[in-house]
Amino acid sequence: MSTSADVDRLETGQHRAGAGYARYVGWRLAQGVVVVFGAVVLSFLITNLSGNPGQVIGGSFLSPQQRQQIIDQLGYNRPVLQRLASYLAGAAHGDFGTSYQTGEPALRVVLTAFPNTALLIACAITLAVVAAVPVAVLSVLHRGSAGDRASRVVMMLAGALPDFWIAIVLVRLLSVNLPWLPAIGFTSPQSLILPTVALALPLIPAFVRLLRGALLDVVGQEFVTVLRSKGFRDRFIVAHHALRNALVPFVTLLAMQIGWLLGGTIIVEVIFAWPGIGSVINNAVQARDVAVIQAAVVVVACGYVLLNLAADVAVTLIDPRVRSGIRP
Amino acid sequence: MSVVASARNLSVDAARGRTWMRLVDPVDLDVHAGEVLGIVGESGAGKTLTTRALVGLLPRGTRAAGEVTLAGRTFDARAIPRQELGRTASVVLQNPLTGLSPLDRVGRQLTEGVVHLRLMSQAAAARRATELLERLGLADSARILRLYPHQLSGGMAQRVAIASALMPGPRLVVVDEPTTALDANVRIEVLRLISELGREAGSGVILVSHDLALVSRFCQRVAIMYAGRIVEQAAASDLRATARHPYTRALLNCEVSIQARSRASVPVIPGAPPAPLDWPAGCVYAPRCPHAWDDCVARRPAPVAPGARDAACHLARLPCRSGAPDVTAGPAGREGMPDA
């Protein structure tokens, strides 16, 4: 018989839960702010590592007079701490300095390119997840079989190939033989295909590995035995119940590793001349445009904070325990 | 009484490298409608594996052999159809909270099984779920159906688990080690409910436990398992007085009750059960048995006949002029033997 004690426990539990969730969200936002601040400082450190950026800027393209002019203009002749202070102050307003090449504010240069990169990344992740899910599910259903072992070796081999190598080979194989697939720039919606595939292919083995691990963990839990006893087929259990449960740790782990996994974005953008942040960074790096490099580092860091937040939101939507403030 | 489930020559092997290792020697079991059969034994004796094999729920890396009959239909133990299992048998596991998927509401989890098997419509299933929860003492059933598992207390979760098991009106319910439930009184309550509801519905219940006292209280018949085989089967009421197998007697001696005067030492059975790789050729209990003789070491006793009152012991089966042999007498001065 359900006692009033049971009901009481439930009510108070829910009260506490609400507070717990709000605190969790607050904590995540605070972490995000710390990351962004860290990125701002980091960007300053990077560009000042080898001494005054004024010496480095422009590389060998500038004559000494031009260089001196730029140094005066952009204030690189001031002492380090003063530069740091003004940099931080400027960063708070979104002013990261000016690109010496175009004269535009560095932040604007970077932000213009940001949506293209975001689009590319979103498509690549979607493609990789869509491809990884069936592979992981089949791998779990047939685990231990010869076919499964063979497929894992293939995955491992695919994961060992350098992403830039895959990209180049892909360009050669596909765009030369299928001329309607553009390989350079962002001229039409089809332009998205090759870069997306090139970026997604190295992701797939990593996703399969993560998802497979998560699925195996879930499949070992007791409620799966109960589901089997109710008469559900293994195929259905893995593809429906186990998959949904596995998505929670999968998304969480993914969010943690996404920085490492998406490192190849710069290279892919360079190879396909995709007008995104990667290309901007590459150009800025070749031309030693210090302000743009700084702005880019900060923007990318913000992007990853947003991505992590998106992952958290996704977990919230899937897992009711998080909504109650209980961290699984 | 009709038999709702039975097993003949049911054995379980585990994969070990390229060979198979026997974990459960061929057993024969019968479960009758309306009765509660207890299976008792130490951890590793094979109780859980046997019941899982009976309902076709063995984990990966193990295989079963023999014949299983569920609700009148006989199957090869290697391939019991999943749908058949869903319709005729249910399991109630140790920890009710982990037996529920954390992502779905309670109501959905209660109805999805029977709806998937087309046993009843969604509406009928919802009604039945509500009825069962109320019958189990949860008056606020409508609200509970909308909750998620993590919002349930331990007692509520237990009742939900029982309701879930009873939804398809199974002929056989396997209750696995309910001794890890949260409170002692919750555990007793749960067992009482299961036996009552099982009897009402005419289902057979198998209660698996290592707690002999608990099993004696709730079961009509008891089977004792040791090292992968059933060593004795008897009516629960008879067991205490007339246990025949030396292992059963030793188990009964080991019970320490709160009322008993404090003893100098807690009784134990010296030694330990042999690992599956080390099972002796003869009787598996012989190495620890105070009454073992040549025949016990050389020849394995025949399996216990299902449903009968029997013990897998050469000595116990000897026809004796004065009736059942007295295996309570043992060498003097031995620790752990009963006072009386």
Add this chain to the structure above:
Amino acid sequence: MTAPPVPRPHALRPWARLPLNAHPTLRLGLLILLGTLGVAAWGTVALPGAGQQDLAQSFLPPLSPGHLLGTDQLGQDVLAWTSAGIWVGLEVSLAVVSISAVTGISVGLCAGYFGGVVDALVMRLVDVCLSIPPLLVFVAAAALLRPSMLTLILLISVVAWLPYARLVRSVVLVERERGYLLAARLSGATRRRVLAGHLLPAVSTPVLVLSSLQAGYVLLWEAGLSFLGLGIRPPQHSLGYLIAEGRETLSTAWWVVVFPGAALALLVLAAHLIGDGLRDLVQQDVEILGG
């Protein structure tokens, strides 16, 4: 007075029983690694210098006399160049792994063992740094530093130590829960002895597994940076640079891109296989010893 020996937990040290014939994954990984290194050794020793240019011999296809894997646009032998690139890559990889392992282990041990505010701060920092894509940092920094192998090694190490710290810390947190550390302290062992004598062996195996995986990642990072022109450049050899060079003429001289890429892939594959094999070996140990 010396502290009496405290019973250690199951020492999971794979080198104590390296059954090369027992584990197929490990065996395969070592086989691939040794095979690739063997080819590289032969390429370095048996062939003339990798940088030898001979424009008359440019763009020779594989299996041409004297050039097993062909030549590039400057007539440089691809096999010789690939072999040299393999050695350079390995050098960078080993150096980075050593430096980052030592750093990461130290930080992780201290953070995990001493705990408290220091632990919290350090781990927040590690988490934050781990969520920033490393290649971005490399690219940005590499542009502004004077390019040399040393700066490259140091740069990659700055990022590569993070996973070690996190891993070691979590192992320490688990081991701390077990009684034997407290027993050691109670019987008089100094903190340093506990750290060095007990915790180090306990983390050695997971660190070994991580190191083999990291070695693979470092190879890829170095190749990626060199591909972009920000890493190792001639007169030193890098597989990434060779691939970048061959990119334009991919349709006519595919061998300039394919062979270095294959070499990289084989090395990284070997690293993953060895890492996985070691990890499985450790789990087997855990199971056999009763976990």
